[in-house]
Amino acid sequence: MALRKKPPTTLLLTDMSSLYGYIYCMLISEGLSGMPLYGGALYMIGRVTTVFAQTFSPEEAIYLPKALRWMRIPLMILLLLLSLCLVVLYPMSFGSTQMWLIFSVVLSMQLRDSLCQRMGRLCLDGRMEQTTFLCLSGALHGCMMALQALILAVNLPVQLSVPMMIGYLLCGMAAFYSTYAAYEERAVLPRPNSEEAHFTLETIHRANALSAFERLSMVLLTAMEMTLIVMYTFLATTAEQMLIRMAIAVLTTLLCEELATLLLKKREKKNKNEPISLLLMGMFLWLYGLWIFSRMLRHHTTDISITYFCLALCSVGCAVCKVCLSKMESPMGAVAKFTSGQEIPGYRLMRRVSREVASLLGQMLALVALTVLCFLAGQRLPHTAEEIAASFQPVMVVPALITAFIALLCVLRFPLSNRYMQKVLRFLHIRESGEENKALEQQLEEVVIKRHVQPLGIRFLMAVMRPFFHHTVKGAENIQPDDSNPLVFLCNHGEIYGPVAGMLFCPVPVRPWTISDISIDPDEVAQYVYKYTFSQMKWLGPLRWPISKLCGPLSVWAMKSVECVPVYRHKPRELTTTFRKSVEAMQAGDNLLIFPENPDADPNRPGYEHGRPGELFRGFTMLAQVYYARTGKCCRFVPMLAHKGMRTLSFGTEIDYDPEKHPIEERDRVVEEAQRQMWEMFDREEKLYQEKKAKEKKK
16 A cells, blocks of 8 residues: 555544544433533543553553653553443443443443554554455444444434444444554554664653653643543533534534645744744643633533534644644754764654654543542433533642643743754754864753753843834845854844844844943943943933833843843954854854944043934944854845834945955945945935924924
8 A cells, every 4th residue: 555655643533533423422421321522531531541551551551761660550540440330330320221231332342443553553564454444444433333233223213323324434434544544654654773762761861851741742742632522522512413413523623724725824924933032832722712612611501502612623723733833843863963963863753653652641631530420429310501601610630730731831931042053953954064163062962962942032022022012124135144154133222222123123133232341240231231221211200220220130131032142332342252163153053143333433422323323333244254264254244224203124235355455445345335325325215204293393
């Protein structure tokens, strides 16, 4: 049988067949005994048992961390106890043959799925012909369908038994496809030995980024399993609406995944494919849906339209998170290769086992909740929406909310942004070509190997500021980004206006130069901000110094978050550190943003110019000399201007440093050309601003 080149990444309960099977067993249980939860709980026992046996099999258990391998016995004991309660004790307390009919229906479905999985694996391993596989699978489905038809025809009226048979047929078709797709994925994965598996686990534990991704994906997938089980358990309460429930399951799963995929593609075209931002967006929709659902149940009310709305929110959020995790798999494989220094043959299989463990934990939590819900109700098992709402809140919804909240914390703690993932891929390409980049390697080691937290706080603050501080970007076509030879942007200062506008609206990522007075020590920040900014704001009165003190720790935090390069302007001995760090940043592919205006050019009026850019420092051009001496590449300067009146950010043409000319002459040429372009851009924008003001006065 032909294998697909790109096998699908499926979750064990969030794939179509498991979702159908779970809903179908609940509806069968509702039709036979009026107790939908019991059928769902029995199906969960079968699924958990299957996943447990598969995950802890000898060939896959070697990819589990030691802590998870030790969990095998406690999980097995818990599974046996739950099985004893639901399969033996609970039916015996009723003494009804209907309970055993439900058990036989669920057992036949589990046997069908298990045998199909076994035959599919034999076929993919080459030990069974395709024709034999299809014939045996067809015969198996036919026998099980005949058994189901007999049970349903004897125990249910025709108007219910016929839809049930249609549902069983759909479940069988979905189970066949899902089983084949899952083992098709396994067939293309390499099967390394135990030593290679141990090496894979050691690599993951050595890198903080890989360990964080393992925690993130495991908790996130566990929470997904729990959430979808909760939502569909509540929805599947009446057998009369079986086909509607099935249709909702199909449409919700397919449409939400398609929506998430389209969203990612759209953001990729806009170069906004930041996985953590998308994960947070998905988590927000997910938690919001659970919160609305929880509030509805807390009031012991049920509104089917609100329930469907909550299901849609949770499904969209889970689909976005699932697609994001799938997109992150390839870059994280590159991170593993960077950490180990070589290809890791067992990484993809280890990730598959990790996803299975997450699904197992999510299903186990749901099974425990279903068992508790059944035994709390006793023989008066809730089967209407109102009765379920009264007992659902603490048993099912609270664990789902807790697991989703823990998943949110893991997302916030994930250390890698999309920019650093791309840097890992770039470094691997450099290393495979036989070259080296020590600056990039050192930067990646700081982020990948050691503990690192993304600056989500400053990103959130910048995202909130952009709509209220909107600027029009002009001359963006003059920007030619190149990771092998980054740009150095030269922007006017204009008090704090230039740095804020430049950081918010520069089309490419930049690392700013900031004087050490505002980036290292909070007390120095307060003194500097007071002298050059707040001292001139007479209208603030006595509040000028307290506000300056408040700016101290905030400025240090913000500068660290944007990965600034400190400039020791009044400390010549330490100024070499500025140029060294700047060159290392450029070698690592980072663009720089410099504000070269001299605030002390006029001794009678210290501070930055509010209008036309003031005189520029000339020392920043030494960066070009150091960069050329270290790399042999010519530094590229791009002047830019932030105009407060027109709310524009304009970019001039590129100024290339020429190392063949005399250093002083070239320094003066670069500074004068940058000054000229900045003045021209200001004069152009100021003219437009004055015309705009004149038109407003006429109106």
